[in-house]
Amino acid sequence: MEALSTPKYPVGAQKWILIITAISCAILELIDSTIVNVSLREISGNIGATTTEISWVITAYSIANVIVIPLSGMLSNLFGRKTYFTASVAVFTISSLLCGLSTNLWFLVLWRFVQGLGGGGLLSTAQSIIMDAFPPEKRMTGITIFGLGIILGPSFGPVLGGYITDHLSWHWIFFLNIPIGITASLLSWRFVPDLEGVEKPLIDWWGILFLVIGIGSLQYVLEEGTAKDWFESADITRFFIAAIIFLVAFVIRELSIDHPAVNLRLYRNFNLAMGSLMNLVVGIINIGTLFVFPLFTQIALGWTATQTGAFMIPGTMVAIVGMVLAKKLLEAGVNPKVVILSGLSLTMLFLVIMSYSSPDSSASNFFWPFIIRGIGTVMMIMPVMDLAVAGLTGKTLAQAVGLSNMLRQLGGAIGVALMNIYINHENAFVRGNMTGNISEFNSESTDRLAAFIQLFINQGYDTYEATGAAYRLLDNSLTKQQLLVSYNHGFLFVAYTLLICVPVILMIRYKKGQKKKEVIADAH
Template sequence: MTPDSSATITYPTGAAKWILVATAVSCAILELIDTTVVNVSLREISGNIGATTTEIAWVITAYSIANVIVIPLSGMLSNLFGRKRYFTGSVLLFTFSSFMCGCSDSLWMLVAWRFVQGIGGGGLLSTAQSIIMDAFPPEERTTGLVVFGLGIILGPSFGPILGGYITDNSSWHWIFFLNVPIGVVAAFLSWKFVADLPGIVKPKIDVLGIVFLAIGIGSLQYILEEGTTADWFSSNDITFFFILAVIGLILFVIRELNTSEPAVNLRLYRNFNLAMGSLMNLIVGIIMTGTLFIFPLFVQVSLGWTATQTGAFMIPGMLVTVVGMVITKKTLEKGVNPKVIILTGLALTSIYLVMLSFSSPDSNAGDFFWPFMIRGVGAILMVMPVLGLATAGLTGKDLAQAVGLSNMLRQLGGALGVALLNIYLSHENAYVRNNMIPFINPYNPVSTDYVNGITQSMAANGYGPDESSQLAWQLTDAALNKQALLVSYNHGFMIVALIMLLAVPLILMIRYKETAAPVVMTDAH
């Protein structure tokens, strides 16, 4: 059930190679954009289709659950249907469901098509990565890592920008309609240029493995997406799905380790570095997605930026990742220990977060410019070697399996990062506010002068004494809330920077053996 080792591996060349790579990476970016593009448009969508704040969250949750279930199965499905058919079919399913999402006129119609879109999207991400990796011989694989690494950074970053611009200037329906022409072209190019893996024997379908994975991972993703809204374990639903997730994941692991043809080959992770690479992908997901989630909220809630302003500001920081890409490629090709590169990226990302943690009510785009330049370089320095670590020495069927699990863990890491930051910010905001309130009292000249100033301003504008006093206290309370949020976000940035230090021991545990070929991280190949 593995490729014939005697078969000669051929690699695409010339224009065909780069069309193939461009097609694969554009599909991966398209999928990743759709994980975040809807976030900034939820308010407009909910108002348009008459959904509550709680109900509209299912537009994101449905996509995420389908996505995270399919991603680890993509290797098996690719072998089952053939990589060309599976990838092209995933593109077409993603494109058609995008069109139907745009046509939806009710909440549950939109949720249903978002779930289908997530199924198609899940087939794009990991298959695209394995296509890109297999397009390069081992000595050139760094180039493939660069291309895909850039894609997984730009995709989630462009989502809020695109969503914000469309929300402010057009209709939310176009968030989905824009996928259609891109998808049609990608499907044509995929059918023409994507090749099946040689020597693959059609696998038997591991029905039980698929069912246990869907139950376990689907329930876990639901908990991470809905936990904050449902107040976690005070909700019977969250408790039920937590039990279901634990049972499903335990049965999944037992099943996959005791069947000859598993849906997901967990035995690959007997290789220490592959296991470490996947764990690092989880951490990268927590760091990159979590901090990307917190910044737009911070500037829009605390500093009053619009969605378009937020998106436009983040463009230069994304473009500088190209610089980081070149630096990483050159250093990897020179044989620099990947652990040094990952630690450098971790340090730069921590510096970016520490700089953000000193924000004030007077902060503006200029104050955040250099932190985001540093983030752009640090992100790619951290992501690329981790991608290489998680796929080192693998090709064909094994590569597709490892890629699927690594991407699943990065997606779960992103959801976990958002959930943890939501919990932290909620508790921290209450703590900060409770500590600030005692300073607003008749014996504090600063707060007294502030309230009296507003009261006099209201009176000068024609309000009566009682109304002026009431408005002054309301405005003071609003200012207090805004200040408490600002301090909470600052603490959030700092705490993530400190937590990142926990990844240092994991990075130092990576086993690196210098060889003639670049980016080879191994314990026994």
């Protein structure tokens, strides 16, 4: 049991050094989850890897992340929060150096996996450190600070990666972490406190084994499913079956023993369960749309990676305004369901506007939709994060934070997988419909083809060459329109999917003036 004495909170400079150290580490971890994406082509060419092989640089990091995040609460209690957090920073920093020095694909994949293990420990432990730095009545400030980190990290990753790759080399994507990591290690050892009254837990080896195999297999399925054509692949089928079996075994195990690796009993409380479910949804929306937009602009509209990343910065920065607004509303006693539904409505508005994009769309057409998205996403994230850890402190807070972060990470993987499936299906469907309109019986298509042929003849091609070039140009035009329509449908698909969240949000139990300690009375 946790100590019943009055908890002590850091004050003054010590408090803010602690918070800056923790949020810097969380942002560093989140940046590294996306910074590599835009550099994969250069990395693969440099180390001689195929397009399929190089995807393991991302997959290894994601699998390690999602395995260690739910265990971070137990590991923090086992080794002490100061030791565990400092060790996580050190592991992340050393593996970053070794990633940058790698000259072989599988060495890079190995050290990315180790980096993911360190990074997973940083994310959840940083959140619990920040929240434990504030008394319950001021915890919304801690949630705001951490929320800023989870918005900034994934958004700045691609533009930072693009800039470094264009002006230095891909190695510096990893070397950049080293001075920050060394500084954070020293500050962590000096300022991060251990939790008081926490006994070393008994190690639930079976629970850990079931979780590692189950969640690792599920993440592999989500990361590699699209590339391997899902259940047409024997590997994907085997890993999916393993995920189901071991996750069911994990849940049964954790609910049937006195000292579980992950305390699932916390989610007997309805609001905590709803908050965690919404965390999954937020991950699907946030990462799913961040995944689609760069593909949409670069493939359908011809933007560069650096252009795309730079464009997203203003929408990210305005999220700070949304955080302040959400914080004020929640602290004023506004029903969190109203705040979440407002954020949901703004996010849906963003998606609907994006679904009307055209070949002539430019950055000016997307500026205000992304401002709306920045505010809307934050207004969803803030109350959801509060619900997911409502009233928890100490080791129970660390457990809930680990689970909620794992669900948000899984939500991101699910969002990317769903968008891949939908876009691929729409590409085939839209192209089939469009191709049917290109025939000798359609005057518009024959006029367009004749104009292309004449254009190439005027440039000196003979009739045979001009006809071939005209058909290729027509096919390129068709492909561009097909992709544009498919991505538009994808945005609209996500908007409609968000309607599923409405009944979940309405089921959240809330009474004005409700004390947070009452919120989790039935969680123990």
